[in-house]
Amino acid sequence: MLGGTFDPIHHGHLRSAIELREALGLDHVLLVPAHQPPHRAAPGVSSDQRLAMLEAAIEAEPGLKADGRELLRDGPSYSADTLASLRAEYGPQARLVMAIGHDAFLKLGEWHAADRLFDDAHVVVIERPDHDAPLPRALEALIQGREVDSVAALMARPGGHLLRLSLPTRMAISATFVRERLALGDSVRYLLPEAVIRHIEAHGLYCPSST
Known part of the structure; x- marks a missing residue:
């Protein structure tokens, strides 16, 4: 599972999903758009539109699947419930x-x-090579005794472990940057899949008149 607002889905999200699947040997990766993200402001584009863009982006990639279950729940989209x-x-x-x-x-x-996350799944952290700050105390307590150092150790159980993973490609694309360019009428080609660009244009998303 790779969750997020996907506002909009871009090549950074998609490349990370593909590399996660390869690195961990997963059958597939579920991309799960949040309906009401609990840790940030609500997206300006509807949940249905964000899911539609996601589905358009991965139509030709069988290893990635769009999962809209959080759109069916009322209230904040808590990962523990998902x-x-x-x-x-x-x-x-x-x-x-x-x-x-x-x-x-x-x-x-x-x-x-947070403790329920490990009851149902492993947690894999996509590492940032430039970040080595100390962990918050609450986080240290949460992950104590859970961290493993290999994919094999991670997959020895159905859930409960934590693995820090560096991916081969780190595409420095942010959805905020994409939205800013769209609002200005600037090109976002090669930042987003062409199918997503067509959807945005067809529905007038992210332009000043749509907000």
Whole structure:
């Protein structure tokens, strides 16, 4: 599972998802757009539109799947609830992984029901090579005794471990940067899949008149 607002989905998200699947030997990666993200302001584009852009982006990539389950729930989109629903769906022996970026990892100790995350899945942190600051105390307590140093050790159990993983490609693309360019009418070609650009243009998303 790779969650996010995907506002909009871009090549940085997609490349990370593909490299996660390869590095961990996953059957597939679920990309799960948040309906009401609990840790940031609500996106300016509707959940349905963000899901539609995601589906357009990965139509030709069988290893990636769009999952809209958080759009069906009222209230904040808590990852603990999403992982619990995935565990119920896939069964007790499936190896489930939630991947998060390093910035999100540093705040993991503050997440809703953070300890429940490890009840249902492993957590894989996409490392930032330039970041070596001490971990917050709540985070240290949360991950104590959970960290492993290899994919093999991670996959020895259905869940409960944490692995820090460096990916081969780190594309410095941010959705904020993409939205700013779209609002100015600047080109976003090669930042987004062409199918996503066509969807944005067809529905008038992110332009000043749409906000």
